[in-house]
Amino acid sequence: MAGAVLVTGGAGYIGSHACVALIESGHEVVVLDNFCNSHPEAIRRIEEICGVAPVTIQGDIRDRALLDELFSAHNIESVMHFAGLKAVGESVEMPLAYYENNVAGTLTLLQAMDSAALSSIVFSSSATVYGDPASVPINEHFPLAPTSPYGWTKQMLEQVLTDWQRVDDTRRVALLRYFNPAGAHPSGRMGEDPQGPPNNLVPFVAQVAVGKRDKLRVFGDDYPTPDGTGVRDYIHVLDLVDGHVVALDYLQTHPGLHTFNLGTGSGVSVLEMVQAFAAASGRDIPYEVVDRRAGDIAECWADASRARDLLNWEANRDLAQMCEDTWRWQQGNPGGYR
Numbered sequence: 054m055a056g057a058v059l060v061t062g063g064a065g066y067i068g069s070h071a072c073v074a075l076i077e078s079g080h081e082v083v084v085l086d087n088f089c090n091s092h093p094e095a096i097r098r099i100e101e102i103c104g105v106a107p108v109t110i111q112g113d114i115r116d117r118a119l120l121d122e123l124f125s126a127h128n129i130e131s132v133m134h135f136a137g138l139k140a141v142g143e144s145v146e147m148p149l150a151y152y153e154n155n156v157a158g159t160l161t162l163l164q165a166m167d168s169a170a171l172s173s174i175v176f177s178s179s180a181t182v183y184g185d186p187a188s189v190p191i192n193e194h195f196p197l198a199p200t201s202p203y204g205w206t207k208q209m210l211e212q213v214l215t216d217w218q219r220v221d222d223t224r225r226v227a228l229l230r231y232f233n234p235a236g237a238h239p240s241g242r243m244g245e246d247p248q249g250p251p252n253n254l255v256p257f258v259a260q261v262a263v264g265k266r267d268k269l270r271v272f273g274d275d276y277p278t279p280d281g282t283g284v285r286d287y288i289h290v291l292d293l294v295d296g297h298v299v300a301l302d303y304l305q306t307h308p309g310l311h312t313f314n315l316g317t318g319s320g321v322s323v324l325e326m327v328q329a330f331a332a333a334s335g336r337d338i339p340y341e342v343v344d345r346r347a348g349d350i351a352e353c354w355a356d357a358s359r360a361r362d363l364l365n366w367e368a369n370r371d372l373a374q375m376c377e378d379t380w381r382w383q384q385g386n387p388g389g390y391r
């Protein structure tokens with residue numbers, strides 16, 4: 054029987070949805086998570102949805118001894134690597150914590166994979182590696198120019214993985230550059246569970262809709278966009294994780310390094326998101342326009358044709374579904390997993 058997939062960060066927002074998608078497509082899953090930004094209840098919800106609990110190890114990707122033990126105890130065939138810190142603003146305040154966790158952690162993971170002769174990894178990169186793009190849509194050949202320590206960790210790790218793959222042509226690496234993940238599992242049982250005030254638009258809007266926050270602050274309405282507010286490519290987390298499952302399959306037959314944008318290919322403004330969420334929830338979303346947020350760009354959306362052509366993958370869930378699923382999760386779990 055084929056070996057299991059090690060999912061690092063498998064209790065997190067995207068990782069937990071990936072566990073469900075992997076289990077539903079017949080994979081055995083082992084989760085490694087230190088729960089620094091997640092809760093063990095997420096693992097229980099995976100079991101609730103799938104009827105099977107992934108083997109779960111509480112631990113850190115920087116713990117080499119633990120990784121060696123894990124690889125010898127379990128028949129792991131490939132790795133989906135989600136574990137990492139992801140708050141852009143916090144990374145500016147605490148760059149060393151980000152380089153340590155994300156970069157040093159991934160180096161340790163790769164060293165342990167080498168020792169265990171593992172050659173296949175799917176890596177969570179981000180559209181943040183493109184920085185402020187010269188034009189949209191953004192394809193995979195655009196220059197990389199991250200603007201935060203967080204973004205630099207992603208660019209550095211893309212380079213590390215590129216060099217690691219070059220050593221041995223049987224190695225397989227997928228660099229998946231996500232645009233803006235949003236939405237939740239349609240069951241309403243699994244979703245994004247930010248600690249403290251959300252940094253990202255969709256979870257913030259959801260908390261306004263449910264009455265947990267009194268209003269949204271719209272960061273600027275003087276961008277050169279149709280309504281003046283920032284435009285992003287929001288992708289349903291279920292489409293995103295489906296992209297991971299097909300990328301993993303692709304690696305089976307295509308050794309080498311492969312980079313894919315995972316986005317929908319179209320942009321949505323802040324005010325369009327507010328409107329769509331109000332429609333999905335039937336609630337008012339009060340907002341006020343405030344100054345631009347430092348470091349924000351006007352617009353960003355993907356040219357996702359490479360993933361369509363090579364992986365036969367396309368995002369097919371629309372904005373309404375993204376908002377409805379987020380709303381179901383938010384309403385049913387106003388305190389998240391806690």
Ligand code: NAD
Pocket residue numbers: 061062063064065066067068085086087088089090091092112113114115134135136137138139154158177178179180231232233234
């Ligand atoms: P998340 O914080 O919900 O999940 C990350 C998980 O990794 C958490 O469960 C956390 O506890 C765990 N973790 C962190 N450091 C660890 C360590 N050293 N050892 C073990 N576990 C550790 O974040 P997410 O939104 O699910 O993001 C997953 C990945 O996708 C991250 O690498 C992130 O940078 C990347 N990404 C996220 C977005 C986004 O907007 N959510 C966009 C692009 C890329």
Ligand code: WQD
Pocket residue numbers: 139141178179180181232233234252253254255257269270271272273282283284285323346349
């Ligand atoms: C979206 C739009 C804001 C909050 C970030 C990271 C990126 C990636 C995804 C990991 C922008 C506006 C937001 C609010 C607002 N993560 N906004 N009020 O900035 O595109 O990307 O998350 O890799 O690296 O930078 O996403 O959801 O924060 O913002 O007006 O309270 O919503 O200005 O136009 P962003 P976001």
